[in-house]
Amino acid sequence: MTPQTARTTTRKSGVGTPPFAAHGFWRLLVLLAAFGMFVVLLIGRLATLALFESSRAYGATSTEYVPERGDIVDRNGVPLARSIYGYAIWVKPADLLGDRKQLANQLAAIFPDTPAAEFYAKLTADKPGYLRKRALPEQVKQVHDLGEIAIEFPREATRLYPQHDMAAHVLGFVNRDGRGAMGMERVMNDYLRDPSKRSTPLNLALDVRVQAALESELASGMAATNAKGGAGVILDVATGEVIAMATLPSFNPNRPSFANIPDLGQPIVDGRYPISRQTNNVTNRVYELGSTFKPLTVAAALDAGTVRDLSVRYDATKPLQFGRFKIRDSHPSGRWMNTPEALIHSSNIVTAQIADTLGAARMDAMLRNLHFDVRPDIELAEKARPLYPKSWDRLTNMTVGFGHGIAVTPMHLASAYAAMVNGGIYRPATMFKMKSDAKIPGKRVFTAATSARMRQLMRMIVVDGTGNQADALGYRVGGKTGSAEKPGVGGYSRNLVVSTFASAFPMDNPRYVVLAMLDEPQGTEASSFQRTAGFTAAPVVRKTITRIGPLMGIIPDVKRDVDVSELMPLLWKAKGEQ
């Protein structure tokens, strides 16, 4: 074979000189390089956009709904407060063509809740004004059909509370200028109006299902006992989250009262509730909560070591005389009782003695550790200052031991109970939903051993004591009754009580504190003609827990319970009683 040598020359030498004017060749390359640089610029821009600015809206948010004021939702995202555009009806009286008297009557026919005279006054006013701040589209159409050109229908951003009365005290409402005037609307006003944040709804810790159950059971408890009002709160013991908070009777935040409309006990007309209903009784009103303080006293005594042996008995045969003051039991047992028996039968005499041995200084320290001396720890603005003893003499210490001579809000008590059963850590209550992995700061108030002991004792109160009406089957409820007489003119009134049941469940591993309070319950057939908490508030707690337990993922189990066997022999029983 002959080696092929014909094509060994390179391409360049084959072509020879550049094909046309020398700089044409280079200028083509310059042109190419210029375009190449531009492509690099474009790709660089694409990369920076993808890395640093993806999903930025560039102000182009037309596909996203950004409300005028942020939504408020519950822990599962159910809307509690939203912003919508509603119709208002506006009149310019000077331009009116028709007969005003007739027009007022026609308007009153469309809006039966407003008298014709009120419309007539607005139609004859000097200045233009609202005939109606809010109206439904069909009402607007009816008014439009009246054919009056001086009536206009501007659309205005308005706040809608789709759940109406539910959780009204927590949510609050906005005033006519669109500023939050109460509740979370007031506290979070700036956040809800912040243009950069308001597209994300405010997530509350509240669970509407639990809130609904609590409100409905409180309402039926009120109806059954002819109580004047009711209040309740459900708290997560581990996080301090407020799962439900209710004050009854409630009001409609869609139509709040700004004027001082007194509560005359008359039926509600025109959707305008008395302004007193807008008070949040859980956080903004203080009560002498009575016997519900006894477990706190016992816990402090266990911690301090002043009660070391639960079998030690105290004299409860006769009222305790202290100076001119007499401490007596509402249901005197007339015998010596040990600590578990004192809690189970709610003995003031024994608790006063335990408080006395504990001493005022330690009682004061425990209550201050639980923040009973300051307004409750919660984000709401409507918070009452407790009536805390100014000087701790012996008698004050003894009465505080069973919950008299000190007035705190139900919120205080719920937080204290949470600390007592959760292992002894006090955490401030919060209205906001916590992240599941959030570390919530807390402060130790009781030892873990005391907390474990208190769980047993509280469970025994429900199994064997005054709280047995609260025993929701399988939910291992533990709690304490409290029936405090209301201070009235000239001393305590024996007939008007505030009955409270403060509880936690399930007692073998507490998850939630449930507190229910009825204001001035009457002895009715439903409560066995009793006013005390064991017959009025305790059943409300039982029914509430039976409803909310399954919602919270707590499985009712009659075979499980906190072990109280070591304490059961301490309870004295009459011969033959099981």
Place this chain on the structure above:
Amino acid sequence: MNGERKEVPWVLAAKTGKIGFANRLGRGDRSPLGVWFWELDRVLLSLMMVLIAIGLLAVAAGSPAGAQRLSSSTTQLSSLHFFYRQLMWVIFGVPLMLLVSMYPREQARRFAVFGFCIFFVLLALVPIMGREVNGSQRWIGAGFAGLQPSEFLKPFYAVAMAWIISWRLKDPSLPVLVLSSIVTGFVCFLLLMQPDLGQTILFMGTWFALMMVSGVPASRLWGLIISGVVFIVLAYNFYPVATQRIDAWIFGTEGLTHDKMALATLTNGGFFGLGPGLGIKKYSLPEGHTDYIFSVIGEEFGLLACMVIAILYFAILVRIIIRLLDEKDQFVVLAVTGLGAQFIGQAMINMAVNLGVFPSKGMTLPFISYGGSSILALSMTCGLILALTKRNPYLDRSLYMVKG
């Protein structure tokens, strides 16, 4: 062995003048079609076909948004309305491109110069008998027969200018640069009347590329660049359309504008996109199937796809320029440079507008944006590029060729 020996196909073809189906368009196919295919830059053709295919996909993605926008309560456009229309234009456009690419150089030049004369006249007629769309007078004729003379003028302009400049080789005394500047100036004046700032810049850019490659001294080129800057400054000060666009670009705008919506759409899909047909923001984007189709691609196919498209355009230019580097005919170099710079320049400007780098101007993304005039004119551009870059790849390399 006798008679059983299998002939190599091209030898067989040479002997019999017939060729089997399997070897059609192959090396041995001596029919005009076979020669055309052999001489064609097939890589360039494939790159263009890929672009057209991407364009069909992109128009299918952008079509629902445009169709929704143009639908009224009485007439409901099919969500793929623009896709079907684009498909129809591609069915016209691709054969047109192949047909134009079959012209020999001389005929291609004559065709382009003839086309330049016709569309130049049409462009001059636009101010008199044009039709106004979206505030500017760019269209001539009505309905289906309507066309934008400036779109078609672009490729013919590049070839015609290249031809004028190449006269210089025959007679250096001819004032070709002055002649070409006068023609360009007149075209730009007509375009600014419409007003169409984007096309004006494109024509001037094409002319600049021609000047550059034709061997104008560097000092004059710098002079041109400076006068370009002066032109932009003057346009900003005295031409309201430019003032408004440039102000919006530099100082930002209040509220919702096209460029903000385009950026929001573009970045919505991240690197990998939301998936075909799953775009959300495209529905709020006007002109999602035409000027802002690049943003729709970004949302649905991701920014990586956008990068690939930018690289694809650049690859076309690289292929064209490499082919020109050892080209001897100055007319061909100039014409193809002009056509290529125009084609790729338009793509770059459109992408830059979509990315918020340039102020917005009405310009389509070549072969990807929807538009009948645009597709046909671009088919013409690419057909001319293919026709002029066509040659026997081994002709120059043969050592036995007589070098001139």
